[in-house]
Amino acid sequence: MLYQLHEMTRNLLAPWVHQAQANAAFLTNQTHWWSAMPGAERMAAMNELFHRIGKDYQKPAWDLHEVVIDGQPVPVAEREELALPFCRLINFKRHSNDAAQVAAFKQQPVVLVVAPLSGHHATLLRDTVRTLLRDHRVYVTDWVDARMVPLREGKFGLDDYIAYVRQFIEHLGASQLHVVSVCQPTVPVLAAVSLMASAGQATPRSLVMMGGPIDARCSPTAVNNLATRNPLSWFETNLIHPVPGNYPGAGRAVYPGFLQHAGFLAMNPSRHLMSHWDFYTSLVQGDLDDAAAHRAFYDEYNAVLDMPAEYYLDTIRVVFQQFLLPRGQWVVDGTRVDPSAITGTALLSIEGELDDIAGLGQTEAVHGLCTGVPAARRQHIVVKDAGHYGIFSGRRWRDFVYPQVRDFIAAQHADEVAPRRRRSASVTALRPRRAAG
Numbered sequence: 001m002l003y004q005l006h007e008m009t010r011n012l013l014a015p016w017v018h019q020a021q022a023n024a025a026f027l028t029n030q031t032h033w034w035s036a037m038p039g040a041e042r043m044a045a046m047n048e049l050f051h052r053i054g055k056d057y058q059k060p061a062w063d064l065h066e067v068v069i070d071g072q073p074v075p076v077a078e079r080e081e082l083a084l085p086f087c088r089l090i091n092f093k094r095h096s097n098d099a100a101q102v103a104a105f106k107q108q109p110v111v112l113v114v115a116p117l118s119g120h121h122a123t124l125l126r127d128t129v130r131t132l133l134r135d136h137r138v139y140v141t142d143w144v145d146a147r148m149v150p151l152r153e154g155k156f157g158l159d160d161y162i163a164y165v166r167q168f169i170e171h172l173g174a175s176q177l178h179v180v181s182v183c184q185p186t187v188p189v190l191a192a193v194s195l196m197a198s199a200g201q202a203t204p205r206s207l208v209m210m211g212g213p214i215d216a217r218c219s220p221t222a223v224n225n226l227a228t229r230n231p232l233s234w235f236e237t238n239l240i241h242p243v244p245g246n247y248p249g250a251g252r253a254v255y256p257g258f259l260q261h262a263g264f265l266a267m268n269p270s271r272h273l274m275s276h277w278d279f280y281t282s283l284v285q286g287d288l289d290d291a292a293a294h295r296a297f298y299d300e301y302n303a304v305l306d307m308p309a310e311y312y313l314d315t316i317r318v319v320f321q322q323f324l325l326p327r328g329q330w331v332v333d334g335t336r337v338d339p340s341a342i343t344g345t346a347l348l349s350i351e352g353e354l355d356d357i358a359g360l361g362q363t364e365a366v367h368g369l370c371t372g373v374p375a376a377r378r379q380h381i382v383v384k385d386a387g388h389y390g391i392f393s394g395r396r397w398r399d400f401v402y403p404q405v406r407d408f409i410a411a412q413h414a415d416e417v418a419p420r421r422r423r424s425a426s427v428t429a430l431r432p433r434r435a436a437g
Contacts, residue, residue: 003241003256017054024048045283057303060123064092067133081139085153088142089168092133109413111136111178112168114185117143119260119304125182127393131402145305146254147247158314159332165192174202178409182392186212187319190339197341206346206412208405211358211391213319214366215326219359227320235316240309255312257304326365339369346377346412352386
């Protein structure tokens with residue numbers, strides 16, 4: 001009933017929320033005398049703040065229309081590569097009228113960015129993708145809000161997530177692919193590649209694992225403590241609810257986005273309270289740049305999706321309670337997940353020194369599992385003074401982390417391209433020449 005109560009409350013508040021938006025626009029309209037009334041700025045600010053706290057936040061657009069390469073803007077088009085019930089594989093394709101530039105694009109590494117399915121939409125990685133587009137051909141997993149997936153599509157658990165990742169890797173061609181996983185997907189991505197290696201399949205050229213709970217026993221955070229403090233039945237009883245009838249996924253059991261959002265806010269309540277107070281102050285003082293930055297951040301932060309119940313509960317059990325991956329006891333479809341089977345994939349792990357979601361050592365633990373990867377092809381980076389989001393978004397990501405990711409991928413790509421060129425040259429040398437004329 002909690003989800004239904006939330007929807008009812010949201011619908012009851014909707015007229016007041018929309019009226020507050022209209023009031024704010026009216027009181028800031030410089031062509032009307034009301035904007036000159038004493039206290040108009042404060043009234044407008046209060047109305048906009050109420051509107052933003054109470055409004056329903058939709059999934060943000062990717063809004064990636066161009067990328068700057070060598071100082072010049074290059075158009076980018078969003079294209080759907082594959083569409084599965086719970087995820088869309090998106091390609092951000094760069095376009096140019098310069099034949100030499102197009103040829104250069106085709107020679108660049110192909111990167112699959114596996115976005116988290118952990119509350120926020122994949123668009124949270126917009127800065128990650130935009131930066132990668134400078135030097136790579138980029139594909140992204142764009143997960144679908146579970147409340148929008150009809151019941152007839154069946155359930156979706158952690159094993160299904162792994163199957164999706166394998167399908168995407170195989171579709172793009174593992175032998176020439178570089179996979180970047182951010183936060184939660186580090187675990188299922190490692191599982192997917194391990195299973196592919198155990199089955200004798202080709203595996204990606206490289207894996208870049210950023211801030212993920214490979215071994216959640218290392219440096220436990222508040223997220224880890226919550227999972228170990230309560231039994232799985234507590235999560236199922238208190239956090240799982242059916243989708244109401246006004247959505248396509250009516251009746252599907254989910255971990256609702258609004259509950260996840262409440263959890264996000266509860267982790268740093270004073271910071272968010274101060275941020276909203278600063279927003280109000282900026283509006284009153286006419287500081288439009290700071291106000292715009294606040295809107296941009298919270299438009300993304302407040303937009304959340306519902307997670308399938310099976311997937312969420314599987315993740316709590318496998319990753320945060322039983323630690324099956326680092327203990328070597330995780331079995332998927334009858335096969336044990338064995339990261340030591342991976343031999344031909346280079347490995348880069350990245351952690352933030354101040355990460356309060358995946359503590360120091362949780363991602364680095366991947367090196368102790370992937371013993372089949374030569375030490376020369378493994379690398380670990382700790383980003384000083386960076387929190388969780390700082391390792392894949394913002395100035396530290398662009399100026400410090402990305403150059404190292406770019407160079408790491410480029411080195412593995414060069415190792416793959418050189419043998420191909422030699423084979424091509426050999427074939428050309430052996431091919432009989434046609435007589436002239």
